Amino acid sequence: MMFLRYAGYRFLTMLLTLAVVSVLIFIIINLPPGDYLSNQIAELQATGQAEGVAKAEFLRREYALDRPLWEQYLIWVGALPGPQGFSGLLQGDFGWSFEFDAPVADIVGDALWLTVLVNLAAVLFVYMVALPLGVLAAARSATWVDYSTAFIGYLGLATPNFLLALILFYYGHKHLGLPIGGLMSPEFEGEPMSFDKVKSILVHLIIPTFVIGTSGAAGMMQRLRANMLDELSKPYVETATAKGLSPTRLLTKYPLRMAFNPFVADIGNLLPAMVSGSVLVSVVLGLQTIGPALLTALKSQDQFLAAFVLMFVALLTLIGTMISDLLLVLLDPRIRYGAREG
Amino acid sequence: MSILPDGRFVDDAPYDPNVDLSAVDRSDMDASNWLLVWRKFRRHRLGLVSGIFLLVAYLAIPFAGFFSPYTPNERSAEYLYHPPQAINLWHENEFIGPFVYPTQAKADLENFRWNYTVDETLPMPLHFFCTGAEYNLFGFVPTKMHLFCAPEGATVFILGSDRLGRDIFSRISYGAQLSLTVGLIGITVSFLLGITLGSVAGYFGGSTDWLVNRAIEILRSLPELPLWLALSAAVPSNWGPVSVFFIISIILGILDWPGLARAVRSKFLSLREEEYVRAAEMMGAKPSRVIRRHLLPNFMSHLIASATLSIPAMILGETALSFLGLGLRAPAVSWGVMLNDAQNLASIEIYPWTAIPMLPIIIVVLAFNFLGDGLRDSLDPYKV
Numbered sequence: 093m094m095f096l097r098y099a100g101y102r103f104l105t106m107l108l109t110l111a112v113v114s115v116l117i118f119i120i121i122n123l124p125p126g127d128y129l130s131n132q133i134a135e136l137q138a139t140g141q142a143e144g145v146a147k148a149e150f151l152r153r154e155y156a157l158d159r160p161l162w163e164q165y166l167i168w169v170g171a172l173p174g175p176q177g178f179s180g181l182l183q184g185d186f187g188w189s190f191e192f193d194a195p196v197a198d199i200v201g202d203a204l205w206l207t208v209l210v211n212l213a214a215v216l217f218v219y220m221v222a223l224p225l226g227v228l229a230a231a232r233s234a235t236w237v238d239y240s241t242a243f244i245g246y247l248g249l250a251t252p253n254f255l256l257a258l259i260l261f262y263y264g265h266k267h268l269g270l271p272i273g274g275l276m277s278p279e280f281e282g283e284p285m286s287f288d289k290v291k292s293i294l295v296h297l298i299i300p301t302f303v304i305g306t307s308g309a310a311g312m313m314q315r316l317r318a319n320m321l322d323e324l325s326k327p328y329v330e331t332a333t334a335k336g337l338s339p340t341r342l343l344t345k346y347p348l349r350m351a352f353n354p355f356v357a358d359i360g361n362l363l364p365a366m367v368s369g370s371v372l373v374s375v376v377l378g379l380q381t382i383g384p385a386l387l388t389a390l391k392s393q394d395q396f397l398a399a400f401v402l403m404f405v406a407l408l409t410l411i412g413t414m415i416s417d418l419l420l421v422l423l424d425p426r427i428r429y430g431a432r433e434g
Numbered sequence: 435m436s437i438l439p440d441g442r443f444v445d446d447a448p449y450d451p452n453v454d455l456s457a458v459d460r461s462d463m464d465a466s467n468w469l470l471v472w473r474k475f476r477r478h479r480l481g482l483v484s485g486i487f488l489l490v491a492y493l494a495i496p497f498a499g500f501f502s503p504y505t506p507n508e509r510s511a512e513y514l515y516h517p518p519q520a521i522n523l524w525h526e527n528e529f530i531g532p533f534v535y536p537t538q539a540k541a542d543l544e545n546f547r548w549n550y551t552v553d554e555t556l557p558m559p560l561h562f563f564c565t566g567a568e569y570n571l572f573g574f575v576p577t578k579m580h581l582f583c584a585p586e587g588a589t590v591f592i593l594g595s596d597r598l599g600r601d602i603f604s605r606i607s608y609g610a611q612l613s614l615t616v617g618l619i620g621i622t623v624s625f626l627l628g629i630t631l632g633s634v635a636g637y638f639g640g641s642t643d644w645l646v647n648r649a650i651e652i653l654r655s656l657p658e659l660p661l662w663l664a665l666s667a668a669v670p671s672n673w674g675p676v677s678v679f680f681i682i683s684i685i686l687g688i689l690d691w692p693g694l695a696r697a698v699r700s701k702f703l704s705l706r707e708e709e710y711v712r713a714a715e716m717m718g719a720k721p722s723r724v725i726r727r728h729l730l731p732n733f734m735s736h737l738i739a740s741a742t743l744s745i746p747a748m749i750l751g752e753t754a755l756s757f758l759g760l761g762l763r764a765p766a767v768s769w770g771v772m773l774n775d776a777q778n779l780a781s782i783e784i785y786p787w788t789a790i791p792m793l794p795i796i797i798v799v800l801a802f803n804f805l806g807d808g809l810r811d812s813l814d815p816y817k818v
Contacts, residue, residue, distance in 0.1 A: 116652070120661070121510030123668035215444050240576055250746070250799035252753050255773065255792045261780050360655070360669070372754055386660060387758060390667035398664065413655050 094146075097281055106414050110407060114181075117402045118165045121395050126191040127157055128393045141310065155188060155396070168399070181403070187393070187396030191388060196400050200382055204404065207370065207381040210304070211408065213297050215367050217305035223355075226316030233321060237279055241313065248255055248310035253369050254376040257303040261377060264299050271296055274378075300379055304369040308362050316351060323347035356423060359416030363409045371405070461794045471735065474812035481808015484801035491798070497610050499569035502604030503583045503590050506767040508590060510599040512539055515548050515785050517780045518594040525557040533557040536588040547784060558585040594787035596775055605767050606791055612768040614798065616683045616752040617745035623687025625741060628694030635695070636702025646699070650692040658689055660719050660753060664758045665689075675766035682761050686748045694740065701733050742806035746799040753795055769795050 126134075129152045152158050155287045156167045166172040168187065179185045188197035231242045264270035271277065317363040323329070324347055334341050354400025373381030382401045389398035435606065436444055465473075477484060510516075516539075521532050536558055565578040584590040591604040631716065635646035663686045669678055687734045706729070714724050755761030756770025757777070762772065769791040776782060776789040 109655065112648075112652055113656065117664075120664045120668065123665070175537045197786055213556060238651055246800055247796070249803065252750055252757075252773075252792065252795060254754065254757055255776075255789065258776070258782050258789075322562065355529070363656040364655065367657040371657070371663075372758070373658050376759060386663065387760075390663055390760070393667075398667075402660055402664060409655055409657055 095418075095421065098421060102414055102417055106410050110410060113406045113410075114169060114403060115165065117399055117406070118168065121399045122164075124393055126393070129157055129171045131393065132190070134225075143378055151188065151190065160300075168396070175392060178365060181400075186400045187395055189389070189397040191392045191394040191397065193208070195382060196397050199385060199397065200400065200404070203380055203382045203385060206379070207265055207374075207383075207404075208408065209293075210297065210300055210370050210379065210381055211366055213301040214304040214370065215362065215412075217301045218309045218362065218366075219369040221309040222312035222316060226313040227320060227343065227348060227351075229313065230320030230324060231339075232319045233317075234362065238317075243319075245310035245313050251306075253299070253303055253307065256306065257299070257373050260299050268298060300370075300373055301371050304366055307369065308366055310353070311364065311365075311433070312358060316355060319351035319355075321345055323350045353420065353423065356416055356419050359419075360413040363412040363416075367405055367409055471812050475808055478775075478808035478812060479818050480804045481811075484738055484804040485808070487817060488798070488801050491610065492614060494607075495614060496572045498607040499571060499577075500579065501581050502601070503566065503580055504601040504604040505567040505569050506531055506600065506605045506608040508600060508604075510595065510601075513537075513589055513591070513595050513599045514539070514597060515788075516550060516589065516591045516595040516599070517785075518787050519589065519591050521560070521590070521592065522557070530557055534561040534584070534588050534590055537687045546780065555622055560590060561585060573579070586737045586811055593790050594785070596797075598771070602772070602787065605772055606769070606794055609767045610793065610794065611764060611770045612679055612766060613749060613752060613770065613795070616679070616686065616768070617748040617802075619683035620686035620748040620751075621741050621745050623684050624690040624694060625737070627688070628691035629698055629730070629737070631691065632698030633696035633702055633730065636699040637706055637721060637725055637729070641705070643699070646695065650696055653689065659674055659754065662686065662755055663688055663758070663760055663789065666755055668749065671763075673687075675763065679762055679766060681747075682755065684753060690719070690744055690748065693744070694737065697740065698733075698737070701736075702729060705729055705732060735778045736810075739806055739809040739813055742802055742809055746802040749795065749799060749802075 111272065129148045133148045133152075135146055136142075136148065156164055159167070168180055170182030170185070173179070186200075188191065188194075189196050189199050192199050225241050229238045232238055260271075276289060306428055310357075326347075330345060332346070337345075370381060371377070371386060373385035374381040375387050378384065382404065386398060386401040388394070389401065408410075436446055438444055463704075469664050475485075492672050499505070517539065519534055519537070520532060523529060523532060525533065525809070534557075535552045536556055537552050539552060542549050560582050560653045561584075563582055564583045566583045568576055568578050571577045571579075576706050582590070591601050591603070593606065595601055596605070596713075602670035631646050631649075637641040665688075666682060669681050676760060711724060711728060714728050752761055753773065754769065756768055757773050759774065762768045762771050772791040773789065776791075781788050
């Protein structure tokens with residue numbers, strides 16, 4: 093019961109945060125002077141094409157870009173009725189992409205699911221790599237195992253993601269025959285799900301997952317190692333050793349559980365970084381996630397598309413953080429419900 | 435260990451008169467805090483080496499023009515995508531001193547690339563302290579003096595040349611000027627914001643604290659890169675390279691402060707209950723004085739260590755932004771701008787040296803990490 097109440101509270105704060113974030117995003121998107129349409133109108137007028145101007149003017153009115161900013165915001169969110177049936181985010185109308193001349197929903201479409209998929213795969217990768225390596229590094233601290241994992245970890249932190257992506261792509265293709273570019277073979281694009289399509293996606297996922305996950309895994313490995321070392325120096329470990337508990341059993345039975353809490357709590361730090369990484373890597377590797385769309389939209393001031401992608405990315409992180417908070421409460425009953433004040 | 439005839443054990447090590455003194459009475463504990471920190475830091479090898487390396491790198495920045503044989507935007511139209519050249523000392527078992535072999539470009543019209551043939555019969559010694567293209571030493575002293583330049587009729591591309599025939603080595607050393615300072619400016623901005631907001635929130639508490647805390651939470655839960663992208667997309671395209679550089683560093687700093695503010699706030703929450711704070715307040719010190727003179731010096735060292743650890747994130751951030759074409763732009767030279775050329779697989783495969791700027795990035799980021807770790811470990815000299 094308490095847990096449900098806490099979950100409800102947590103959900104409400106997430107919604108509030110999202111509302112604030114939407115204001116922030118709207119302001120940032122509107123920072124550059126003018127908008128896509130007014131730029132287009134100016135350009136058309138300069139070249140003397142009158143018929144294009146009329147269409148652009150119509151779109152401007154249709155999407156309320158001629159109103160004051162606060163009204164634009166409310167209309168975009170869906171709190172105020174827009175002119176001519178533009179109903180806003182809350183009712184599932186994401187607006188019109190001027191750059192691609194199509195509804196935003198059509199353009200992002202599949203990309204949303206692929207974005208979630210790529211990030212999920214990366215998070216899984218981080219856990220699968222960081223957990224055993226971090227524990228191993230702590231259990232065999234100050235040996236070559238420890239040093240080599242630390243070295244790889246530091247290298248993972250220091251290499252720019254996009255370069256790692258390019259290099260791995262090149263060598264992965266050359267030596268392992270891994271496919272280049274995209275998240276599936278071209279013949280599957282727009283096709284319904286099938287076994288072959290899933291297989292193609294999985295093969296294409298290998299390198300992006302690795303690239304996005306590396307820096308996250310490196311950081312998490314270091315934290316896990318530090319936590320484990322703290323636990324291992326406690327008296328109960330000594331007692332257990334003295335009583336003759338086997339090293340593996342000793343390690344997994346108590347210290348690992350203790351060190352696990354921060355591990356789950358870390359999702360909150362991990363996820364924003366992963367989503368950032370996935371945007372960058374998607375642009376470099378041409379993955380069909382929303383990363384490339386965001387970049388083009390930002391460069392051409394295609395405001396509805398850019399704002400929607402930013403909102404989606406923020407929502408993804410917020411949901412992830414919320415899940416990690418809830419998991420943490422389930423995992424460790426000592427953690428207090430309610431606000432963290434104090 | 436030796437055993438006396440009556441069976442007692444006696445330690446052979448000489449008697450240490452200090453062994454029973456508690457830590458506070460020991461002579462070296464009289465030293466000032468900074469000296470103790472230095473003594474402990476000195477033993478952290480990796481951190482020390484990294485610190486010295488970074489110091490040298492930053493001190494060399496004003497001399498970038500002097501060390502590089504070319505200026506960053508100087509093009510050699512006959513030498514596009516020139517592979518790295520070796521600088522040799524011996525020619526046919528004879529010592530000549532540093533020299534290069536001249537090369538000749540030939541277009542390969544089948545694969546559409548340039549091939550270079552090296553003429554190994556003709557060693558051409560490098561010139562030292564020679565005159566080359568004009569540049570500004572320290573940014574304002576116009577001079578033509580270079581440490582070394584290519585002999586006439588040959589080139590000296592230590593790390594190769596790029597698609598416009600510009601020397602990559604020279605561009606890397608010029609690029610260091612922007613790439614290395616971006617982190618410093620960013621961290622200053624983030625420091626000012628983080629310390630001000632964090633200390634105000636922690637000291638006053640109540641609704642201020644609530645507000646700052648929510649702001650921190652919101653900013654921390656957002657992915658950085660898309661926000662960086664959005665903010666830098668808002669930089670007008672007609673701005674000069676210098677203003678773009680400053681605004682980019684400020685953007686990097688603006689999104690970095692929450693972590694710092696959080697640390698400052700939690701520290702303030704506990705420190706504001708201490709007696710010396712109460713005493714200062716009773717003597718009529720204003721909050722700003724209490725914060726600046728009594729509270730902040732307490733953990734300034736920790737803040738410096740954490741700043742060292744967040745500079746690399748900014749350097750990587752600048753690289754990523756410039757790489758995507760939303761950061762620094764073409765006439766400006768930074769490592770990220772250079773990597774922009776290495777964006778496709780073709781250049782990695784055919785001209786791998788265009789990706790060389792990644793090496794200085796990796797080295798600098800690693801050095802900052804090691805330095806930060808070393809500082810963090812040695813900042814508490816009383817802890818064994």
